[in-house]
Amino acid sequence: MEQYVIKGGKPLYGTVRVQGAKNSALPILAATLLVEGIHEIRDVPHLSDIDVMGRILKALGVRMRWDGNNIKLETSTIKTSRIPESLMRQMRSSIFLMGPMLSRLHEVIITPPGGCAIGARPIDLHLKGLSLLGAKIEEGDGFIRCTATKLRGADIHLDLPSVGATENIMMAAVRAEGITVIRNAAREPEIADLESFLNRMGADVSGAGTPTVVIRGVPRLHSVSYEVIPDRIVAGTLAAAAAMTGGEILLTHVVMDHMGSTLELLERTGAILKFEGDSLWVKGSSQLKAVGNVVTGPYPGFPTDMQPQLMALLSVTAGSSNISERIFDGRFKHVKELVRMGAKLHPLKNSVEIEGVSHLHGATVQATDLRAGAALVIAGLAAHGTTRVLGLHHIDRGYDHLDRTLLQLGGQIQRWSGKVASC
Numbered sequence: 001m002e003q004y005v006i007k008g009g010k011p012l013y014g015t016v017r018v019q020g021a022k023n024s025a026l027p028i029l030a031a032t033l034l035v036e037g038i039h040e041i042r043d044v045p046h047l048s049d050i051d052v053m054g055r056i057l058k059a060l061g062v063r064m065r066w067d068g069n070n071i072k073l074e075t076s077t078i079k080t081s082r083i084p085e086s087l088m089r090q091m092r093s094s095i096f097l098m099g100p101m102l103s104r105l106h107e108v109i110i111t112p113p114g115g116c117a118i119g120a121r122p123i124d125l126h127l128k129g130l131s132l133l134g135a136k137i138e139e140g141d142g143f144i145r146c147t148a149t150k151l152r153g154a155d156i157h158l159d160l161p162s163v164g165a166t167e168n169i170m171m172a173a174v175r176a177e178g179i180t181v182i183r184n185a186a187r188e189p190e191i192a193d194l195e196s197f198l199n200r201m202g203a204d205v206s207g208a209g210t211p212t213v214v215i216r217g218v219p220r221l222h223s224v225s226y227e228v229i230p231d232r233i234v235a236g237t238l239a240a241a242a243a244m245t246g247g248e249i250l251l252t253h254v255v256m257d258h259m260g261s262t263l264e265l266l267e268r269t270g271a272i273l274k275f276e277g278d279s280l281w282v283k284g285s286s287q288l289k290a291v292g293n294v295v296t297g298p299y300p301g302f303p304t305d306m307q308p309q310l311m312a313l314l315s316v317t318a319g320s321s322n323i324s325e326r327i328f329d330g331r332f333k334h335v336k337e338l339v340r341m342g343a344k345l346h347p348l349k350n351s352v353e354i355e356g357v358s359h360l361h362g363a364t365v366q367a368t369d370l371r372a373g374a375a376l377v378i379a380g381l382a383a384h385g386t387t388r389v390l391g392l393h394h395i396d397r398g399y400d401h402l403d404r405t406l407l408q409l410g411g412q413i414q415r416w417s418g419k420v421a422s423c
């Protein structure tokens, strides 16, 4: 079975460039369907989620090819409005295709994406938004069909600031008749990146990054070349790895403004951070400190996608901390794996009490989802002894060859395909 074999205890040193953002590239690739033409999306990471999005787009009729970290897409011919069930099941983010397909084809047929390892993931807010724009929603046996001869602007209040629902409604509304207002919209940096991409194509979207996004429908769009933003969660993961191993690294291609709450927490553990231009220097402290209570929340709150990595870091600090998870109801599966490595973690209802220990020890652990996997890898880098991390397919969804990045920083990590080690 594929696994990472990690020899821990060696501080990370060196410089790496942070990959482009998965959670920007996915909705932006979907948004290319809004208009016929040749698009180029640049700095797209090589991830299994991106591959699945690519296979869906090809199944719909898009011609595409990679050129390094750039993808060229030719979207003139869309031959079906049904997203293949097998591919939809592999990736929740295929839901992002609903808005663009409804706008372009006036119809989209999907398989309801079930929950995933981190909890129930309903799509009621997506459907509510699309139906307020005038879409007719039919739910049948194992499928949802949305149709709309004409989409019309609407005033849409989201019960909670869902990232996906905000993005889907933005994409459906750019060519709708009239003005759409999304209230209590998500404010993540990836929303602002999608706004920039849509406006580059000729749309008229404003307010991304605030709770109110306004979309003035336009009759025409055109294809473009666009570079996605850096991945703030990958940057946060590597910074936590440096802090946890007592290392000193330089991350290039980072946007400081996107990482506020993550950096603030790393500093509270005693790590030293310095920003210069688009580079972040991180130095771990020999005596990491506990940080008290942490609660995950919608941006600019502390990101749920950094919660497992922070828990790994806090497990080797002096003192106690507590992390409450407020976004996903099943995002603590990494707890028992970290306990295998000697962490003292006490799960409560929606939070975990963390009693810091002097060090972790190596063990064989299982990644249960993307960020949980990343947390186990950085725990393995800091632990005494050897750690084997199984379930790499989860990690490959969001990190572009994490082992190579960590090797570049002097980490002792190898990817095993079960038979021989591949470096």
Ligand code: EPZ
Pocket (backbone or CB within 6 Å): 022, 023, 024, 026, 092, 093, 120, 121, 122, 123, 124, 125, 126, 127, 160, 161, 162, 163, 164, 165, 186, 304, 305, 327, 328, 329, 370, 371, 398
């Ligand atoms: C996006 O997921 C990210 N994924 C997630 O990152 C991230 O954890 C999440 O936002 C929150 O920041 C991508 O961008 C591809 P939501 P999304 O809709 O859009 C509830 C990673 O590790 N909800 O903001 O699916 C939902 O159940 C991934 O990279 C409804 O109730 O998240 C959750 O509790 C994991 N009804 C909350 O809202 C809806 O219709 C936030 O979900 C939609 C969501």
